[in-house]
Amino acid sequence: QLVQSGAEVKKPGASVKVSCKASGYRFNNYYIHWVRQAPGQGLEWMGIMDPSDGGTTYAQKFQGRVTMTRDTSTSTAYMELSSLRSEDTAVYYCAREKVVNHAFDIWGQGTVVTVSS
Amino acid sequence: AIQMTQTPSSLSASVGDRVTITCRASQGIRNDLGWYQQKPGEAPKLLIYAASSLQNGVPSRFSASGSGTDFTLTISSLQPEDFATYYCLQNNGYPWTFGQGTKVEIK
Numbered sequence: 001q002l003v004q005s006g007a008e009v010k011k012p013g014a015s016v017k018v019s020c021k022a023s024g025y026r027f028n029n030y031y032i033h034w035v036r037q038a039p040g041q042g043l044e045w046m047g048i049m050d051p052s053d054g055g056t057t058y059a060q061k062f063q064g065r066v067t068m069t070r071d072t073s074t075s076t077a078y079m080e081l082s083s084l085r086s087e088d089t090a091v092y093y094c095a096r097e098k099v100v101n102h103a104f105d106i107w108g109q110g111t112v113v114t115v116s117s
Numbered sequence: 118a119i120q121m122t123q124t125p126s127s128l129s130a131s132v133g134d135r136v137t138i139t140c141r142a143s144q145g146i147r148n149d150l151g152w153y154q155q156k157p158g159e160a161p162k163l164l165i166y167a168a169s170s171l172q173n174g175v176p177s178r179f180s181a182s183g184s185g186t187d188f189t190l191t192i193s194s195l196q197p198e199d200f201a202t203y204y205c206l207q208n209n210g211y212p213w214t215f216g217q218g219t220k221v222e223i224k
Contacts, residue, residue, distance in 0.1 A: 042218045
């Protein structure tokens with residue numbers, strides 16, 4: 001399973017770091033993606049991280065503002081988003097990519113990030 | 118980026134109805150498509166992968182087809198627990214992109 005950190009409230013311009021702790025499988029063997037969902041809106045793909053080497057690919061929209069990292073000793077993935085604005089208010093999900101079919105077979109429970117002055 | 122156009126954006130149906138949702142890709146994506154169900158306050162759940170393969174544990178009333186640019190998700194007999202929002206997701210190339218979603222409501 002994937003267990004995410006708790007809700008966050010941030011001011012515009014600040015940064016937020018969300019964690020996603022994996023258990024029950026070999027962490028290094030599955031990519032981790034991050035997806036967000038603004039209130040009442042659809043799903044938006046943010047990027048992918050390979051836990052085995054830390055390699056990342058980010059959606060162009062978030063380039064320069066997002067950093068995805070991991071700690072293999074604790075099987076935890078992190079997503080940090082900087083220069084927050086009100087439009088970043090959303091639920092942020094981590095999801096595991098099933099290598100054989102490239103689908104998201106396990107999701108975290110979601111982390112609510114609220115950006116407000 | 119590959120655009121995914123999902124239709125309809127919402128629909129009203131009754132228990133027992135047959136429901137069809139479509140996704141069209143802006144370019145060919147082979148069979149690199151999944152379908153997800155999301156209920157309010159919950160994370161999405163994988164239903165279908167590789168365009169037509171049913172995820173373990175998903176009821177057989179869900180089926181899907183398609184390849185290239187046109188894809189379809191069908192619920193053969195809608196059940197009360199199926200009222201939710203459905204999304205397609207292409208994983209052919211980065212950035213991965215979702216359809217806009219289809220909200221299935223009770224008529």
